[in-house]
Amino acid sequence: MAMDETGGMTATSLLWLRRDLRRRDHPALLAAREAAGDAGVAVAFVIDPQLWEHCGPVRRRWLAETLRATNETYDGRLVIRVGDPRTVIPRLAAEIGAASVHVTRETTPFGVRRDAETARMLADDDIAWVETGTPYAIGPGVVRNGSGDPYKVFTPFARAWREHGWPEPALNPRALDLLDVDSDATVAKLLDEAIAHELEDDLPEAGEAAALKRWREFLERVGDYGTDRDLPAKDGTSKLSPYLKLGVLHPRTLLADLAGLGNRRDKDGAETFETELAWREFYADVLHHQPDSAWHDLRGSLGRMAYDRPDDTVDAWRSGMTGFPIVDAGMRQLLQTGWMHNRVRMITASFLTKDLHIWWPIGARHFLDHLIDGDVASNNHGWQWVAGTGTDASPYFRVFNPVTQGLKFDPSGDYVRRWVPELAHLAGKAAHEPWKHADGYAHDYPEPVVDHADERREALSRYEAATR
CATH class of the missing domain: 1.10.579.10 (DNA Cyclobutane Dipyrimidine Photolyase, subunit A, domain 3)
Known part of the structure; x- marks a missing residue:
């Protein structure tokens, strides 16, 4: 325990990363920092064997390289544990004496079930479960039609999504006091084996800095996006989807940059790209309202x-x-x-x-x-x-x-x-x-x-x- 600026007692907090492997524009990180005061924050990721074993070798390598890059982003203090998160996270929270566990709110059917069970386990130990932010510009379930019902067709959803608008990117937290907590002993070997898988082509460079570099390069040619994006032989797409998948970039960051573009040609390409982001948000919204549609016919x-x-x-x-x-x-x-x-x-x-x-x-x-x-x-x-x-x-x-x-x-x-x-x-x-x-x-x-x-x-x- 530690004293905050008002003389009150504070306790460490735990930030559990999932689809938010970054440090910038991270509301859940800000919340964890504020809750901890001067007591310190532990930042963790859990490799769930149930998911890891279903991944093909390239997908495993990409996650492994991203985790290594995320560890550097967090000054070498990312805690990586292996096992069922529903038991691993409560155990880790108790280990560091955390008063709260902070996450970015999840809306996939699997994620919602996992988080509900984890929160119940934490409640048994009087540890708070705090959800802040979303992997999307606008959280699934927020955009609705005039009757209060979810949209079933993309075009009206995209119109309402734009009209609703999204927050500005979150500020970066002031200096973080990151706790030095050990990862599982098996993690280094697990990641090394995944990264050793040989590829025909190199993967994108992993990590937040590489993602932002790729984004800046894409912005220089965004005016051509509307015509080049359908040509598979050409580097006409952003290729940001692998970063968005793991939350290395937040879509809100991209949308803020697109809004600042000046000339008309760039704006046309930017609008097309924004529409692609809207499709991503639409499908997340559909899944949120109809969880069975993950693996069953929507119609x-x-x-x-x-x-x-x-x-x-x-x-x-x-x-x-x-x-x-x-x-x-x-x-x-x-x-x-x-x-x-x-x-x-x-x-x-x-x-x-x-x-x-x-x-x-x-x-x-x-x-x-x-x-x-x-x-x-x-x-x-x-x-x-x-x-x-x-x-x-x-x-x-x-x-x-x-x-x-x-x-x-x-x-x-x-x-x-x-x-x-x-x-x-x-x-x-x-x-x-x-x-x-x-x-x-x-x-x-x-x-x-x-x-x-x-x-x-x-x-x-x-x-x-x-x-x-």
């Missing part, structure tokens, strides 16, 4: 859709061996780098659900296992948008043609040649249609596993039957 009217059981074609999809170049390029990029261009995510998702007739959670689970930006709200509702069971009003007829999509968005063929070396000998757009060239299969690239035209007709027939 119950399509609950009678006929799907096929996974077979060898699904394995071909997972490994990038379907014989459709743009699909295979995307799936290989995912496995090798833990990331996939958003346009290609839609193409590969459409192929699984509408060419192979597989229920979308099969694909959503695969993506979440491997994506370093895998977020259950954005990922799973994005899959439902493509599959036709989500928030889009009438999407049943949208079936992406993987060949024409490739020709339109990768006209040079550079993206396909980068990730499918068996087609590197085909120049230009020829890489998208190897069957049209005598030497198209010279390097053992597989032939298409299905006929797209036939499967499109089959998909539409199944949707029609389900909606009757």
Whole structure:
């Protein structure tokens, strides 16, 4: 215990990091600092084996590198423990004599259940549970229509979201007295093993400073975002999603910078980027109001859709061996780098659900296992948008043609040649249609596993039957 400035007694506080691995613009950190006074703050992260073991190797490496960078951000005093957070956090709080545990409020179904149980455990020891802030610009559940109901369609939600507005970035706390508490003895080896996994391409540089640098670089070309963001061969997106996933940057920080842009061209690109942030917030809001939509069809009217059981074609999809170049390029990029261009995510998702007739959670689970930006709200509702069971009003007829999509968005063929070396000998757009060239299969690239035209007709027939 320590005395505060008014002579009252203060006690240490514990900040439990989850999707907020940063030090700037961090309301929960400010709250922990104020609660502790001069008694000191411990900052902790818990590696939950239940989640860690489900992660693919690239996703584990990204988290490990981010934790190492976060430790540096907190002056080498990030406490990392391994185990079930519902027991680890109360134990750690008792160990350091904390009077309060501080978190950023969680709204995912899993996070809400975990936090409720943890708070009950802490209450048994008279330790306060304090939720401050949100991973979003506006917390899920706040934006509602005139009747007080949640929005079910994106466009009116985005309009109301902008009209509501969001707070300015939180101030950085005055000098922190960080407690020096040991991490688990197994942590160093666990992180070392994850980071040792070799990759085809380097991951983004981890940490808050690297994220802010990437953001500043993107702002210099944000005016081109509206046209370049759909071209997978070009560095036309922000690639900030892996940082946003772990809360290394807060969206409120980005929105404040976008509001300060001057010229008209930059503002047009900034508005498009802001809309992408709004999609992220919309899907979080939908999940908050309908937790079952994480793994079940949002549109119950399509609950009678006929799907096929996974077979060898699904394995071909997972490994990038379907014989459709743009699909295979995307799936290989995912496995090798833990990331996939958003346009290609839609193409590969459409192929699984509408060419192979597989229920979308099969694909959503695969993506979440491997994506370093895998977020259950954005990922799973994005899959439902493509599959036709989500928030889009009438999407049943949208079936992406993987060949024409490739020709339109990768006209040079550079993206396909980068990730499918068996087609590197085909120049230009020829890489998208190897069957049209005598030497198209010279390097053992597989032939298409299905006929797209036939499967499109089959998909539409199944949707029609389900909606009757």
